[in-house]
Amino acid sequence: MNTADLGLPVAVPSTALFTDQYELTMLQAALRSGTADRRSVFEVFTRRLPEGRRYGVVAGTGRVLDAVENFRFDETILGFLRERGILDEPTLQWLADFRFRGDIRGYPEGEVYFPGSPIMRVEGTFAEAVLLETVILSILNHDSAVAAAASRMSVAAGERPLMEMGARRTHELAAVAASRAAYVGGFHTTSDLAAGFRYNIPTVGTSAHAFTLLHDTERDAFTAQVDTLGSGTTLLVDTFDVTEAVRAAVEVAGPGLGAVRIDSGDLLLIAHRVRQQLDELGAEKTKIVVTSDLDEYAIASLAAAPVDAYGVGTQLVTGSGHPTCSMVYKLVARADSNEPGAPLRSVAKKSMGAKTSTGGRKWAARRLDEDGVAAAEVVGTGPVPAELADQQLQIPLVSAGVVVAREPLDAARDRHIAARAGLPLSATQLSRGEAVLPTEYV
Amino acid sequence: MNTADLGLPVAVPSTALFTDQYELTMLQAALRSGTADRRSVFEVFTRRLPEGRRYGVVAGTGRVLDAVENFRFDETILGFLRERGILDEPTLQWLADFRFRGDIRGYPEGEVYFPGSPIMRVEGTFAEAVLLETVILSILNHDSAVAAAASRMSVAAGERPLMEMGARRTHELAAVAASRAAYVGGFHTTSDLAAGFRYNIPTVGTSAHAFTLLHDTERDAFTAQVDTLGSGTTLLVDTFDVTEAVRAAVEVAGPGLGAVRIDSGDLLLIAHRVRQQLDELGAEKTKIVVTSDLDEYAIASLAAAPVDAYGVGTQLVTGSGHPTCSMVYKLVARADSNEPGAPLRSVAKKSMGAKTSTGGRKWAARRLDEDGVAAAEVVGTGPVPAELADQQLQIPLVSAGVVVAREPLDAARDRHIAARAGLPLSATQLSRGEAVLPTEYV
Numbered sequence: 001m002n003t004a005d006l007g008l009p010v011a012v013p014s015t016a017l018f019t020d021q022y023e024l025t026m027l028q029a030a031l032r033s034g035t036a037d038r039r040s041v042f043e044v045f046t047r048r049l050p051e052g053r054r055y056g057v058v059a060g061t062g063r064v065l066d067a068v069e070n071f072r073f074d075e076t077i078l079g080f081l082r083e084r085g086i087l088d089e090p091t092l093q094w095l096a097d098f099r100f101r102g103d104i105r106g107y108p109e110g111e112v113y114f115p116g117s118p119i120m121r122v123e124g125t126f127a128e129a130v131l132l133e134t135v136i137l138s139i140l141n142h143d144s145a146v147a148a149a150a151s152r153m154s155v156a157a158g159e160r161p162l163m164e165m166g167a168r169r170t171h172e173l174a175a176v177a178a179s180r181a182a183y184v185g186g187f188h189t190t191s192d193l194a195a196g197f198r199y200n201i202p203t204v205g206t207s208a209h210a211f212t213l214l215h216d217t218e219r220d221a222f223t224a225q226v227d228t229l230g231s232g233t234t235l236l237v238d239t240f241d242v243t244e245a246v247r248a249a250v251e252v253a254g255p256g257l258g259a260v261r262i263d264s265g266d267l268l269l270i271a272h273r274v275r276q277q278l279d280e281l282g283a284e285k286t287k288i289v290v291t292s293d294l295d296e297y298a299i300a301s302l303a304a305a306p307v308d309a310y311g312v313g314t315q316l317v318t319g320s321g322h323p324t325c326s327m328v329y330k331l332v333a334r335a336d337s338n339e340p341g342a343p344l345r346s347v348a349k350k351s352m353g354a355k356t357s358t359g360g361r362k363w364a365a366r367r368l369d370e371d372g373v374a375a376a377e378v379v380g381t382g383p384v385p386a387e388l389a390d391q392q393l394q395i396p397l398v399s400a401g402v403v404v405a406r407e408p409l410d411a412a413r414d415r416h417i418a419a420r421a422g423l424p425l426s427a428t429q430l431s432r433g434e435a436v437l438p439t440e441y442v
Numbered sequence: 443m444n445t446a447d448l449g450l451p452v453a454v455p456s457t458a459l460f461t462d463q464y465e466l467t468m469l470q471a472a473l474r475s476g477t478a479d480r481r482s483v484f485e486v487f488t489r490r491l492p493e494g495r496r497y498g499v500v501a502g503t504g505r506v507l508d509a510v511e512n513f514r515f516d517e518t519i520l521g522f523l524r525e526r527g528i529l530d531e532p533t534l535q536w537l538a539d540f541r542f543r544g545d546i547r548g549y550p551e552g553e554v555y556f557p558g559s560p561i562m563r564v565e566g567t568f569a570e571a572v573l574l575e576t577v578i579l580s581i582l583n584h585d586s587a588v589a590a591a592a593s594r595m596s597v598a599a600g601e602r603p604l605m606e607m608g609a610r611r612t613h614e615l616a617a618v619a620a621s622r623a624a625y626v627g628g629f630h631t632t633s634d635l636a637a638g639f640r641y642n643i644p645t646v647g648t649s650a651h652a653f654t655l656l657h658d659t660e661r662d663a664f665t666a667q668v669d670t671l672g673s674g675t676t677l678l679v680d681t682f683d684v685t686e687a688v689r690a691a692v693e694v695a696g697p698g699l700g701a702v703r704i705d706s707g708d709l710l711l712i713a714h715r716v717r718q719q720l721d722e723l724g725a726e727k728t729k730i731v732v733t734s735d736l737d738e739y740a741i742a743s744l745a746a747a748p749v750d751a752y753g754v755g756t757q758l759v760t761g762s763g764h765p766t767c768s769m770v771y772k773l774v775a776r777a778d779s780n781e782p783g784a785p786l787r788s789v790a791k792k793s794m795g796a797k798t799s800t801g802g803r804k805w806a807a808r809r810l811d812e813d814g815v816a817a818a819e820v821v822g823t824g825p826v827p828a829e830l831a832d833q834q835l836q837i838p839l840v841s842a843g844v845v846v847a848r849e850p851l852d853a854a855r856d857r858h859i860a861a862r863a864g865l866p867l868s869a870t871q872l873s874r875g876e877a878v879l880p881t882e883y884v
Contacts, residue, residue: 019634020633020647021634022647024635025647026650030653032670033669067614134634138617170584171581193528203463205467208572210575213776213790214773225471227474228467229471238791317766331655348655
């Protein structure tokens with residue numbers, strides 16, 4: 001096992017405890033009732049997009065593959081379950097040998113999705129497929145929420161680079177996954193060293209107000225920074241007076257100063273003033289980096305400002321108002337009986353009023369209009385119509401327990417940018433709206 | 443090192459990479475400029491509570507202590523930093539020997555806080571204290587956000603038990619920390635096995651709709667579950683028709699059935715109907731558990747309903763609308779010069795308009811009125827007034843690099859419940875309001 005495969009810069013013996021207790025007690029009950037081996041199909045989908053959002057972004061798929069591969073019950077874990085009296089001995093014995101041997105298909109990472117899109121389909125015995133519910137949803141719900149926010153920010157930023165700087169605003173390991181998801185959604189760099197270590201995302205840094213305050217003068221701080229990091233560094237200019245700081249920055253670093261960072265105040269106004277001042281000082285190539293509680297709207301509002309790069313923290317790692325997706329993992333089909341080879345039958349919750357779902361093992365395809373622009377998300381349970389055969393969205397991810405779809409993170413990022421570009425133009429409006437594609441069931 | 447000390451059921455060699463790159467480049471610049479050893483005081487505080495909230499809850503302190511203890515740069519980490527060209531050799535050499543040798547004081551875990559409360563104070567050389575910024579903020583911002591939501595839910599639930607069931611809605615390791623924070627905030631149990639393993643929080647589980655759908659009839663599913671888990675189990679009754687399900691549940695399990703769970707629909711209405719039906723069936727002691735996108739308002743709205751326990755997921759782990767706090771880590775004082783033993787001077791960012799802070803090393807105390815109810819959060823930089831000496835809020839957490847304040851999680855939970863009870867009555871109103879205590883600076 002590659003111990004770094006879980007998005008952690010650490011050794012991870014197992015992901016098996018990232019699991020709700022009921023998955024294991026359902027397993028025990030199914031083992032006893034004889035239904036545990038019924039072939040079952042679970043699907044991950046969402047009933048709705050976050051309010052006002054026009055598309056979702058699949059992220060975390062690669063992390064799901066790692067989690068599935070490392071979902072094993074070692075002696076420590078079995079000992080815990082035994083000691084707590086959560087499971088009986090036959091179930092513990094069954095878990096000791098467990099590894100997932102089924103199949104997973106799904107939307108590749110970076111792809112966009114809509115309400116009802118069958119983002120992931122897990123097929124195997126009930127026993128092996130039910131166990132994966134919690135960890136799969138944890139990863140997809142978190143990572144896709146961050147990627148969706150990142151995608152909107154990347155639309156707002158246009159060609160300007162986006163730096164992910166949110167580690168301090170979220171759980172320290174969620175931060176690493178958030179950096180990864182932000183990269184998939186279109187970000188360029190991260191401040192999070194663990195994300196650089198694990199995912200090879202380019203890392204960046206400037207400096208903090210504390211560094212200026214540590215020194216006797218702002219000029220001393222700038223000198224210290226330039227002396228060791230070179231004039232290409234980014235100096236933070238809003239600890240005291242911005243105009244004085246910019247003057248000192250260019251005097252210390254020379255007109256080759258890399259960038260200045262503005263982290264507070266009216267960014268639009270200050271960016272214009274600082275640009276003018278830099279130009280007057282001959283530092284025409286010195287860039288302006290802004291940070292300060294930015295979200296996609298603040299980024300868009302700075303489109304006409306002389307800003308060269310954005311650093312985004314809080315709103316990115318918290319999904320810009322939507323910190324989780326509402327993806328669920330539902331049994332949609334299962335073997336008709338306990339007989340080996342029994343045919344599948346569709347199943348679905350059907351109670352009054354709420355949370356019903358559509359049974360049946362589903363494929364999905366994106367229908368294009370005559371200009372090649374996406375026109376509908378088509379989801380079906382029967383054979384795939386010939387005209388949609390080339391637009392199918394699901395790919396094999398795991399076959400008979402073996403991961404078959406590993407890819408570099410850049411592939412997911414490129415796929416996302418292409419998928420987004422294939423949507424109708426209104427997809428990238430920041431204003432609140434409906435899903436930009438209708439979902440059609442056939 | 444106890445490898446489980448980081449909230450992970452895994453071996454964690456180091457927390458040192460949960461760090462923004464600029465902490466390390468500031469270190470390098472300070473080492474070069476000779477300011478790295480200046481004695482420095484950093485404080486964690488928040489400028490405001492989330493909109494409408496009346497108090498905050500300190501959570502994650504215990505995790506911070508673990509993180510500080512394990513903040514070491516091993517060969518793998520140093521190799522990464524070297525290979526990326528992020529740091530020069532003298533800085534890498536310095537890091538190789540690093541461990542935090544300073545002092546940390548702070549509000550004990552579970553305590554409440556207000557705008558300006560100096561929740562944590564880190565004192566040491568600039569070099570050692572600046573490095574901890576990112577990981578300390580990650581932990582406190584995440585865990586305190588969840589604990590604050592949990593506290594409000596626990597007020598709303600009164601004496602009824604609260605189950606944390608949000609693992610699937612957040613990053614798989616954030617989920618473990620969220621279970622812990624929820625427990626501090628007043629929750630009773632968790633569905634997350636990793637949280638049970640790591641923090642010894644009692645774990646619980648029911649069953650999912652998939653389990654019912656796996657079987658040929660709902661009655662088969664109930665029989666399977668009761669056969670292996672006993673009649674004290676909780677049966678999920680809203681897969682098809684609730685009334686039929688309740689009838690079948692009592693027939694299968696007998697009147698000693700532990701509980702039924704309702705996960706969809708109009709919970710108030712359905713709970714009343716189900717209670718009446720259970721009573722008519724002689725199952726007067728069978729409990730009713732509700733789950734379904736609950737938040738503190740939904741819980742409060744069910745106060746008059748015959749509900750015995752609540753399971754809460756999404757809104758808990760996402761902080762009920764506020765997934766992060768806005769805690770910051772600011773340099774407030776530092777040695778006046780590079781001379782050993784130089785006196786401290788207060789420092790603070792002072793730029794126009796935004797994000798200024800108050801310099802000086804601060805103490806905090808909660809002033810009580812004549813009835814012993816909290817009246818003000820008093821924050822000061824000079825000597826502590828005699829009448830407040832017994833109400834001081836900060837305690838020693840780390841002394842000369844040694845953790846001195848480990849405690850069982852129940853201690854933090856008990857402290858929170860006591861601290862909340864000591865606030866004015868309006869603290870526990872769920873409606874939007876202002877901080878229930880004013881912060882006074884002396």
